[in-house]
Amino acid sequence: xxxxxxxxxxxxxxxxxxxxxxxxxxxxxxxxxxxxxxxxxxxxxxxxxxxxxxxxxxxxxxxxxxxxxxxxxxxxxxxxxxxxx
Numbered sequence: 001x002x003x004x005x006x007x008x009x010x011x012x013x014x015x016x017x018x019x020x021x022x023x024x025x026x027x028x029x030x031x032x033x034x035x036x037x038x039x040x041x042x043x044x045x046x047x048x049x050x051x052x053x054x055x056x057x058x059x060x061x062x063x064x065x066x067x068x069x070x071x072x073x074x075x076x077x078x079x080x081x082x083x084x085x
Contacts, residue, residue, distance in 0.1 A: 006067035014059035021051060 025032050027039040037047050 002071040003067050006063050010059060010063045013063050014055050017055040017058045017062075018051075021055065 021040070023029060025035055025037060025040040027041045029039075032039045037043060037050060040047075040051075043051070
């Protein structure tokens with residue numbers, strides 16, 4: 001069920017990653033010219049495809065790694081011990 005429910009968090013996570021691209025790639029950011037795509041104001045059609053593909057990748061890694069950890073890697077809580085009379 002955890003893996004199934006993680007599918008509903010994938011698209012919002014992708015939108016969060018897309019929102020982070022704005023301050024990183026904005027022309028007002030002095031470091032934006034050093035990013036692989038440069039300032040987003042100078043992007044062309046192919047650059048938007050690259051941005052969408054990379055946000056898809058990052059959202060997949062974040063969503064599914066969290067779901068796999070919760071489903072399979074998180075330490076299980078021990079059941080309470082029965083009292084011996």
